[in-house]
Amino acid sequence: MKSIFVRLLLLGLGVFCALVYPSFAGSAPARPNIIYLMVDDMGWGDAGCYGQKHIQTPNIDRLAREGTRFTDVYAGASVCAPSRSVLMTGQHLGHTRIRGNSGMVGGVGQQRRIPLEPGDVTVAMLLKQAGYTTGITGKWGLGEPDTAGIPNKKGFDEWFGYLNQQHAHTYYTDYLWKNTERFPLTGNLNGQTNLYSHDLIADWSLDFVKRHKGEPFFLYLAWTLPHGKYVVPSLETYGDKDWPHDFKVHAAMVTRLDRDLGRLMALLKELGLDEKTIVFFCSDNGGVARREGVLDSVGPFRGQKAAQYEGGLRVPMIVRWPGKVAAGQVSSAPWYFADVLPTLCDLTGAKVAGKVDGVSVLPTILGRAQPELSTRMMYWEQYSGGFQQAVRWGKWKGHQVAADGKFALYDLSTDQMEARDVAAQHPDVVKRLREFMTAAHVPSPNWLVKVPAAKKAKKK
Ligand SMILES: [Ca+2]
Structure with missing residues (x-):
């Protein structure tokens, strides 16, 4: 009688653990x-x-x-x-x-x-x-x-x-x-x-x-x-x-x-x-x-x-x-x-x-x-030194510096030093990364993105 009770108790505990902690059911x-x-x-x-x-x-x-x-x-x-x-x-x-x-x-x-x-x-x-x-x-x-x-x-x-x-x-x-x-x-x-x-x-x-x-x-x-x-x-x-x-x-x-x-x-x-x-x-x-x-x-x-x-x-x-x-x-x-x-x-x-x-x-x-993990995008931004954004997507690393609008693309599988900008050779990748960066950035009232005055002056 006692052993049946103990078994039922253990079974109940097991079901409870499986429901609450599915990652570790049974371990x-x-x-x-x-x-x-x-x-x-x-x-x-x-x-x-x-x-x-x-x-x-x-x-x-x-x-x-x-x-x-x-x-x-x-x-x-x-x-x-x-x-x-x-x-x-x-x-x-x-x-x-x-x-x-x-x-x-x-x-x-x-x-x-x-x-x-x-x-x-x-x-x-x-x-x-x-x-x-x-x-x-x-x-x-x-x-x-x-x-x-x-x-x-x-x-x-x-x-x-x-x-x-x-x-x-x-x-x-x-x-x-x-x-x-x-x-x-x-x-x-x-x-x-x-x-x-x-x-x-x-x-x-x-x-x-x-x-x-x-x-x-x-x-x-x-x-x-x-x-x-x-x-x-x-x-x-x-x-x-x-x-x-x-x-x-x-x-x-x-x-x-x-x-x-x-x-x-x-x-x-x-x-x-x-x-x-x-x-x-x-x-x-x-x-x-x-x-x-x-x-x-x-x-x-x-x-x-x-x-x-x-x-x-x-x-x-x-x-x-x-x-x-x-x-x-x-x-x-x-x-x-x-x-x-x-x-x-x-x-x-x-x-x-x-x-x-x-x-x-x-x-x-x-x-x-x-x-x-190799197909999702990881995202960073930075406000000091001008607004910058960076994304890693598989082997690609994109880096945008808003101050001059320049976008650099690096292939980390062959260039982990980020020395060779290959943006010009991969416009499709650049386009996807830029779109992701635009969507990922939600403005913060405490960190305003400022466009440098020198850039505006040049456009006139
Ligand atoms: Ca630190």
Whole structure:
């Protein structure tokens, strides 16, 4: 009698799981913990597994050996705040709220940081609704203290770090935010340098995992290294190198964040969470400097942070989940930050709400073919330096600079350096990309597209 009851109970549970979490019907664990570790301004080429020769990154490299390394993943934008807005909302830059590090309020000329609004749906809100405990630490950048855009109002149960991006440049700050309260760092008062903020942020990251080990959690680690200012407690093994000082600090920052990734992974193992946790590692935009001939931080690509070229947009991305994500694989499937919200919803059974531009890349992450990723278009725009738009469509990369109306087309399969403009040879491709760009851009009141006066004068 008892065994029939138990069988019926298990059958009922199975049906329930199949209905609620169709992606994982019949496979356990159904609801993994999610750690999304995104570092700041680290280039595609800064880790050993991406070809770096000088900077020591043993833990990132190990993550790649134990997971899948993606070569063609792109940030949401080529600079900090808009990239994070795309990540949080699943909307590309033609739709998401925050299109630049600062925008216009109340007319042209008044530049201010624009916050997320109450109606903006974030991935954290959706995962929280699905029963996840949610936490974030590091740099937010999507809402100042007195706005609706702070992490605790955008789906996060717990928050520790910098709200303001400029503030995040100060590694020996005398305060951080802990939820809605200022958290004083008295050890840094009056110019003292006792508490390096990254170390506190890394410690908080591990502490969150320990406190929530028994429940499904989503932990967004928006670590601030290796963004400038170039200040670090130790130059590690780079002090004697014949490099500019900032290069040494950059290398030491990358090695420091790598060390803390190692601590985090060891903790997951220690707590028995290794196989219950999917870990993402990436950067929020391309390398801030090329450091050519020394560190080659952007790898084989053109441009750097704040450019629409590959060097500004393409980022490292590794996904590890033992038993689910293939170990030691390298994938060139093209995807980007707009895909993260639908992917995490797919992974957890959370329901996507509102309009998103990205698609779930969970099949790709789990090693299954997803040919539609090579036929859909990924979109970016940029307002600083004149309005620019960029699209990747399969092997093609289109780049429009409105200031001169010029459209450049590159074939990334033969020209990943974006050195040879082939727009004139492929007018049909250019036409499709231009049409897509026109449709993708929905004007924002905070980021007005300005046609340069010089262009108007020439037309007369
Ligand atoms: Ca950044």
